[in-house]
Amino acid sequence: MVLHGEIRSAVKEILTVACPVVHPAALEQGSVEVAPEVDPAAVSVFLEQFYAEVAPGVDPVMRVRQALNQVALTGTYTHTQDELTWAARVAWRNADRCVGRAGWGSLVVRDRRTVTSSAGIAAETFEHARWSTNDGRIRPAMTVFAPARPGCPGPRIRNEQIFRYADDPMNQNTRDAAQRAGWVPSGRRWDLLPLLVDAGDGAGLGVFSVPANSVLEVPIGHPDHPWLAEFGLRWYALPAITSMRMEVGGLWYSAAPFGGWYMETEIATRNLADTKRLNVLPAIAQALGLDPVSPWIDWRDRAAVLLNEAVLWSFRTHGVKVSAHRMETERFLAFIARERQAGRGHLESADWSWVVPPSACPTPAYHHYYRSEPEQPLPRLVRDR
Numbered sequence: 001m002v003l004h005g006e007i008r009s010a011v012k013e014i015l016t017v018a019c020p021v022v023h024p025a026a027l028e029q030g031s032v033e034v035a036p037e038v039d040p041a042a043v044s045v046f047l048e049q050f051y052a053e054v055a056p057g058v059d060p061v062m063r064v065r066q067a068l069n070q071v072a073l074t075g076t077y078t079h080t081q082d083e084l085t086w087a088a089r090v091a092w093r094n095a096d097r098c099v100g101r102a103g104w105g106s107l108v109v110r111d112r113r114t115v116t117s118s119a120g121i122a123a124e125t126f127e128h129a130r131w132s133t134n135d136g137r138i139r140p141a142m143t144v145f146a147p148a149r150p151g152c153p154g155p156r157i158r159n160e161q162i163f164r165y166a167d168d169p170m171n172q173n174t175r176d177a178a179q180r181a182g183w184v185p186s187g188r189r190w191d192l193l194p195l196l197v198d199a200g201d202g203a204g205l206g207v208f209s210v211p212a213n214s215v216l217e218v219p220i221g222h223p224d225h226p227w228l229a230e231f232g233l234r235w236y237a238l239p240a241i242t243s244m245r246m247e248v249g250g251l252w253y254s255a256a257p258f259g260g261w262y263m264e265t266e267i268a269t270r271n272l273a274d275t276k277r278l279n280v281l282p283a284i285a286q287a288l289g290l291d292p293v294s295p296w297i298d299w300r301d302r303a304a305v306l307l308n309e310a311v312l313w314s315f316r317t318h319g320v321k322v323s324a325h326r327m328e329t330e331r332f333l334a335f336i337a338r339e340r341q342a343g344r345g346h347l348e349s350a351d352w353s354w355v356v357p358p359s360a361c362p363t364p365a366y367h368h369y370y371r372s373e374p375e376q377p378l379p380r381l382v383r384d385r
């Protein structure tokens with residue numbers, strides 16, 4: 001369908017409704033980002049890539065023309081379910097901080113683009129958690145809500161993950177925002193923060209407590225050190241990111257929660273151990289009777305290894321899927337090799353400091369970012385052979 005320029009812009013004007021007024025409460029946590037105009041080049045690049053990988057031999061020209069017409073008429077366009085599923089899988093394949101990408105082809109996409117209210121988004125996000133957790137037999141999944149209209153903010157989940165503990169210092173901002181929005185903490189340890197959803201419809205921030213049937217948590221113990229159970233440590237089974245948007249073919253999917261299973265170091269070496277997180281290593285080292293001042297044998301390393309064993313053992317004995325850093329990094333290198341075989345070596349990218357396990361985390365040097373200058377300052381040492 002080809003329309004004259006004038007008719008086209010008239011139609012576009014009728015179809016383009018003004019963005020809803022952004023509610024002040026939604027503005028609170030940082031700036032509200034507005035989706036850009038749909039770039040026609042991004043539309044055709046994406047669709048051509050999709051056809052080349054999924055239906056080689058089929059000419060994408062009809063689909064590209066249809067999509068571009070829809071953009072010209074309405075300012076945006078609609079992905080088919082197949083396009084959306086493939087996009088989400090490839091977004092995972094391309095995630096350069098993720099060491100678990102080997103499973104990208106198995107990601108299950110839940111298309112919820114018709115769910116637009118904050119209550120609906122919260123309910124579907126909790127359902128995502130329940131389905132993906134699957135009583136511990138975790139299934140990697142992404143739930144996709146409606147993309148942002150160009151020029152408008154899209155729906156957004158303000159939390160970083162579906163599950164976050166209120167007493168983890170990392171979540172201070174979310175905790176404050178939840179309290180400002182009326183949430184009252186129980187005061188108990190391991191309080192889960194509510195989901196904060198801004199549907200982008202001008203209705204403001206919705207606050208939704210985590211329903212008990214959507215979260216699975218694992219108490220942490222150690223087979224050889226029964227005293228560890230008395231620490232009362234625990235962690236949730238499903239890491240599910242809610243703070244990233246997916247950009248596909250010129251569209252912004254601003255609410256698209258996704259997740260899979262944990263690698264044990266994420267919980268044991270970072271979340272429970274970091275001095276700026278739950279900082280449990282000193283107590284473990286003390287219980288082990290380790291010398292807290294020896295500069296030779298580092299009690300932190302020993303305590304961290306014990307905690308890694310504890311997390312692996314606890315998840316496994318509770319029937320919750322978890323991977324260990326050795327097997328996960330072996331899988332990762334196999335993934336890289338497969339990508340090269342598939343002719344995508346030139347697209348390969350990984351963020352070294354993220355995909356390498358954090359075993360050196362108990363040392364202070366790990367937590368500092370360094371500039372690396374191409375030219376060292378003078379005087380300098382230069383590698384000679």
Ligand code: ARG
Nearest residue numbers: 239260261262263266267271
């Ligand atoms: N590192 C984050 C955490 O400890 C989770 C990031 C995603 N991890 C994953 N295994 N899918 O909560």
